[in-house]
Amino acid sequence: MGLHRVVEPAGVLPQAAWRLDARPEIAPNEVRIRVERLNLDAASFRQLWEKHGGDGDAVRAEVLQIVSARGKMQNPVTGSGGMLIGTVEQAGRRSPLGLQAGERVATLVSLTLTPLVILDGLARWDGRSEQVPCDGYAILFARSIVAVLPADLDPQLSLAVLDVCGAPALTARVVSRYVADRQRAGDPTPVRVAVIGGAGKSGSLSLAAARRAGAARTVGVVPVVAERDALAAVGLADSVALADARDPVALSTAVTTALGAPADVTVVCVDVPGCEHGAVLATADGGTVVFFSMATSFAAAALGAEGLAADVTMLVGNGYVPGHAEFALGLLRSESGVRALFEARLAAD
């Protein structure tokens, strides 16, 4: 778990630590990665971008300052990090991860708990995108999750998918449960799924996952016309609706209109604060909201549902589900709509 890398405060896990020891010498159960690219969490990048008014140099300077001070990339405001790709430089003899020097990998654990040193001052990054070219090194622990990059896919494409691979896996699990429960009960009511932020990375994968898990009706909700057109063009959702997720009444009206009823499962994939109440209102009694956005407020969700007397189950989107990397990469390979959205996004970056 990397407890020995925690500098302060003592006794916490690496993710909760203020500062990690990022020294390059590895313990027998650790692995050192030579980093080639960081992928900042969307909520974190947005916060930095807005704080500095779109000044890329200032964004870069703050990322360098954070990593230097903390020994890891963890935005102190959002608490979130991101992930990285690189090459295995040295694998300890007792590491259970099964990695060999020279393998190209992506980390599936957050940067918030990964010891990291940046060596090039991020000289090749303009501070204007979540994708950060970077020379440096990072340390993986025994319980870290890591994926060897597939040979058939562009590494940046794989990284973009792996960054959000927990979302489709958990969406599939939750939707499957509703489908199975209805089948067991002989209830022919279709399972309805809404994905808020359906044109984004986690959103488009979640739409594909919901359909594959047996959702009979799906809607992707997006905030702007360009995203509506892009999502509608690839056919990943039965319908696409335009609404501001921060407006509870507008969001719930859009979802209910598109699905013919409130959603059984609502998946929140937008990285802006204030979407909790709309998601709850858009969900049927007995339904489930899955919050994947790091901008989610625990108190707003808990008190919002109570205040609305809404009998909904609310899940904290866990980024880890067994088999999540393979499942998400499989969706990318088999769903041309997912691939089209990802490739368009990378081309625009």
Add this chain to the structure above:
Amino acid sequence: MGLHRVVEPAGVLPQAAWRLDARPEIAPNEVRIRVERLNLDAASFRQLWEKHGGDGDAVRAEVLQIVSARGKMQNPVTGSGGMLIGTVEQAGRRSPLGLQAGERVATLVSLTLTPLVILDGLARWDGRSEQVPCDGYAILFARSIVAVLPADLDPQLSLAVLDVCGAPALTARVVSRYVADRQRAGDPTPVRVAVIGGAGKSGSLSLAAARRAGAARTVGVVPVVAERDALAAVGLADSVALADARDPVALSTAVTTALGAPADVTVVCVDVPGCEHGAVLATADGGTVVFFSMATSFAAAALGAEGLAADVTMLVGNGYVPGHAEFALGLLRSESGVRALFEARLAAD
């Protein structure tokens, strides 16, 4: 939903509003309550208490300032509120709540979305307890949840139970699901439940609810010897363990030792920050953590589970479950151990 009472910002629900319109004139679907007592949320009171170094006058002044500025009692740091008891003064002719003037009631929706005016300057409160004697009025909306206080119980006892009645109801629902799934699968493995903060209000009710729902082994975890002895004396849990919930390794070791294995369901009822990682570590793969503490950090929970590669379901504790008030009051009436802990707590206040 009370949208017409939102002053700023426009378009949000009352819980998310910075300021509510607390005028006493009611709309046809509203109810006005004459308040006799507020019950501040534990996380909110603790924050105020610590901020002011235990100066009760300063705590009182800040509560007055908050209610005056916001038209509701919502701690700006914790985001949480509490609840109230009072008497129905006027019920609008189109209110669906079925209340009559003169009935004594407790609100089961949070103070964070309840228009409130304090009329007596909280002159009868010393600022040193969560229980706040108060003359004033509050407004209920059509979708508000309210309970008429039972005649057979002391009102303060009812209020203390109703304040946390979502926790035992949701705990029972989650535990029942594990019990039913194992029965259906013919799996004789006992369902194990850990309640962190087991001697508190929501904790003791959750322990009783877990046992009633079929948990075969339960442990209550508490931070101090006095609580350990009090919880052990009333027999609500199969075992009682002493551990600091903010220390992940200590907490998970205590739970696993007491239950003979990690918990299938871990219920977090302690109102201090930093318990997310320990709760995840204490829970078995395939298990569920239910976070009832308003001090829970969404990001710490999400990233902590991912960082530990922990396949656990994490629930945001929704304060509303249908039938929650009756269920919790029933536990108080039938479980002498619950009642003993509640009465001791009220006597100490």
